Amino acid sequence: AVDISCLRKETGYVTYDPGFGNTGACTSAITYVDGENGILRYRGYPIEELAAQGTFIETAYLLIFGALPTRSQRQEFRDLLSEQELLHEGLRHHFEGFPSNGHPMAILSAVINSLGCYHPDLLEITSTNDFLRAAAKIISKVRTIAAWSYRKAQGLPFMYPDPKLSYCRNFLHMMHSVPNRNFEPTDAQVRALTLFFLLHADHEQNCSCSTVRMVQSTEANLFASVSAGICALWGRLHGGANAGVVKMLEDIRDGEATIGQYIERVKRKECRLMGFGHRIYKSFDPRAKILRQAAHDMLDSIGYDDPLLDIALELAEVALNDEYFTSRKLYPNVDFYSGIILRALGIPVNMFPVMFAIGRMPGWIAHWNETNTDGTTKIHRPRQIYTGHESRPYIPLDMRL
Ligand code: ACO
Numbered sequence: 001a002v003d004i005s006c007l008r009k010e011t012g013y014v015t016y017d018p019g020f021g022n023t024g025a026c027t028s029a030i031t032y033v034d035g036e037n038g039i040l041r042y043r044g045y046p047i048e049e050l051a052a053q054g055t056f057i058e059t060a061y062l063l064i065f066g067a068l069p070t071r072s073q074r075q076e077f078r079d080l081l082s083e084q085e086l087l088h089e090g091l092r093h094h095f096e097g098f099p100s101n102g103h104p105m106a107i108l109s110a111v112i113n114s115l116g117c118y119h120p121d122l123l124e125i126t127s128t129n130d131f132l133r134a135a136a137k138i139i140s141k142v143r144t145i146a147a148w149s150y151r152k153a154q155g156l157p158f159m160y161p162d163p164k165l166s167y168c169r170n171f172l173h174m175m176h177s178v179p180n181r182n183f184e185p186t187d188a189q190v191r192a193l194t195l196f197f198l199l200h201a202d203h204e205q206n207c208s209c210s211t212v213r214m215v216q217s218t219e220a221n222l223f224a225s226v227s228a229g230i231c232a233l234w235g236r237l238h239g240g241a242n243a244g245v246v247k248m249l250e251d252i253r254d255g256e257a258t259i260g261q262y263i264e265r266v267k268r269k270e271c272r273l274m275g276f277g278h279r280i281y282k283s284f285d286p287r288a289k290i291l292r293q294a295a296h297d298m299l300d301s302i303g304y305d306d307p308l309l310d311i312a313l314e315l316a317e318v319a320l321n322d323e324y325f326t327s328r329k330l331y332p333n334v335d336f337y338s339g340i341i342l343r344a345l346g347i348p349v350n351m352f353p354v355m356f357a358i359g360r361m362p363g364w365i366a367h368w369n370e371t372n373t374d375g376t377t378k379i380h381r382p383r384q385i386y387t388g389h390e391s392r393p394y395i396p397l398d399m400r401l
Helices: 005-011 047-053 056-065 071-083 104-118 128-154 167-176 187-199 207-216 222-233 241-253 259-267 286-302 307-320 323-327 335-344 349-373
Strands: 031-034 039-042
Touching: 039 047, 039 056, 039 286, 047 187, 047 286, 056 071, 056 167, 056 187, 056 349, 071 128, 104 128, 104 222, 104 349, 128 167, 128 222, 128 349, 167 187, 187 286, 187 335, 187 349, 207 222, 207 349, 222 349, 241 259, 241 307, 241 335, 241 349, 259 307, 286 307, 286 335, 307 323, 307 335, 335 349
Parallel strands: none
Antiparallel strands: 031 039
16 A cells, blocks of 8 residues: 555645556557557558558658658658668767677667767757658668667678668668678568568557657657667567567577476466567557568568477467466567567567667657647656655764664
8 A cells, every 4th residue: 555645735636557557648649559459550540451551661651740641752751761871970980989799779879869969950840841851860870870780799891771772671781781792681571571660660658659758848859859769668578578589489499498388387477478468458469460470471481490480389379278368368469479570580689679669760759749749748747656754864974873
């Protein structure tokens, strides 16, 4: 029981809602989630339709500007992204200062924040055109920064972006091409990466999105706000869950436990079934269904028989027929299959949250803009319930025990 009488005395009644499970902190017209029925829509469009017919860039445009782009708007946006894909030469030198084993999430958040130093005219956004330029810079440069942090860790020369390539092909090129040998992904690999980014593009008031909105509420600039979002995403319970799934599947592959033994451990609450369960989805996560199919298609296209996918499918089958999981409404979430896709694209596990951040960038930018322009946002300032000491006198140093 928590004593809230102090708050009553000072300020009237205050809601105590740890984790904000039942607190609406804003209104938003961007993304709709119905967790009971497994529904996800961006700006009213069902995720299944966007995944079947849309591209990541079109989806980014939709989230940020509220409508699907016309043909000419889409081309304009693509051209703008291509114009922005290079990093300022000064920014390139930042990479030299990081240790080669520096975590790519630390590099990503630091370099994205540093973009503000190179574009001081965009620290205060006063027009739609400014916003468009800042958004395009971030969405385009984030993949260059991510790929270069990987090259740095590998001791490989930086690979410059190629404006002729699509967003996802260009990213894979900067990750995996070497001088005189371009990486040529299959269409199914590009499709799987497109779906990965598109399905991660927004998910309403999760921890990182709420962080972006909170930082913006102080009128902080866009670069600083999304950089804070990257930091919030870094944690194991948010952007780090798909790495946990891969670790779990590898443990089973390596004989540390059979699927049956692992399930029994989960039931004894010694560990969790990673990639299962969700705070909002209490039936299937619609993103997981789409990624499961994409994982199959991609592995077929490259002729790669990943034993982890077989283990994942069997594990899901066992859990979905077990009363322990069904009674708690635990179903595979988006992370259950995404790690398998990323592995097959040659993405190392410590880059998994970086991949999530690239995909989530349009959502963070859309939410930043919504708070920046709606005219009703107040600085975020939650209350607390103080549980510390009552007032007590200062103790001089030589009298302290
Ligand atoms: N494996 C086993 N049991 C679970 C799991 C799981 N993955 N998730 C929840 N449960 C059980 C809990 O033990 C609890 O059981 P009890 O009622 O017997 O005590 C019950 O289900 C409710 O669990 P909560 O922790 O209250 O659920 P909450 O909504 O707070 O947690 C979360 C959601 C954090 C996602 C949780 O399901 C989890 O830890 N999943 C594994 C990690 C994961 O996959 N995270 C990615 C989420 S998606 C994303 O961030 C993009």
